[in-house]
Amino acid sequence: MESITLKARHVIIIAAVLIAAIGVGAYFIFFHNPADISDNNPSVGGIVFKLDESAKEYTGREPENKGGTSGIKIPGYDTVRLPSGTTDVKMILLNPEGNPCYFVFELVINGERYYKSDFVEPSMCIEDLKLTKPLPKGTHTAILKISTYSLDESLSQMNGANVEFELIVV
């Protein structure tokens, strides 16, 4: 009787180990793919692709564009007013509808970068900017650097623009 009990116990243990092994194997085969890690932020030619999570669909009045369909539409600014003493500011950074590329925005003042976005798709904009530090009070010449990358997997660099405007910080 005792030997039969031991046998049964052995069988149960072995069966449990087998089931566990099959389960782990099935997990690795069907659900775990190391590429999943890189798919979230694929890297192409040294560029880490990540859509900007704060980007949203632009619903404002987009300046009428009478250009063609093969170029890149760059938004231009006149005078921008932003508050001092805070790193949370609002300004529309727009990638106009119909553009053939992603935008990456950088806000540079007096040679110092205060903000950089992730990739922004056409028709999307960023309104809430989280600056690296508060802006200095006064009137400045600011530059919005717009780098562009193709929409396909190559993310090849396309022509870009540095948009200069007057920034008043109060």
Added chain:
Amino acid sequence: MKKFASVILALAFMLSLSVPVFAAGPGEKIEVGFTYEVSEPKYTVEIPARIELDVKEWVAFPITVSGGATETLNGRKIAITLEDAAVGNIKSYFPDGVEPGASAAYDDFFVVSNADAPNGFYKTLRYHIIHEISMIPSSIGRLERGFTFFEFTEDGTKSLWFVLTYGALDSEDNLVPFYASKIYPNSQYSGWIVFGVKIVD
């Protein structure tokens, strides 16, 4: 009486809750928030998406300013400038086995590149930018940061012309680059330019 007192007390309690929270007593600071209009783009400038060149022909790329620039400018101008570009030196222009001239030691020439071009073919090609059609091709052959291509006083379109560096005439009197046969066929040579956009007086 008790009921009346409790009603009075309840009313007093409600009144105390309704006092504005920002009410300040003597000597206390009141925070005044700064509100501002969220700045949006006022105009649009359309630039070429890529530099794509033809072996023999000049290629025109339009630059268009639109979106009410005329109203925004109010007597000022929108300047389109040259800020940066993919550049190379003259030595990289020549294919393997071809030595440049003794004086060919310049840097910052505009180039388009093809990393897939095999040995014996150009990996880079030089080009010129012509911003006025009447000017000779060698007018802008090197990077000059801040160079102004155009100034717009109202919505409109102007063209930039791009052409590969000329070398000689072929049998049909077409200008062709040096060693045209060394351009890797059916493949892409690409480059990039960063344009400056700003309102000036």
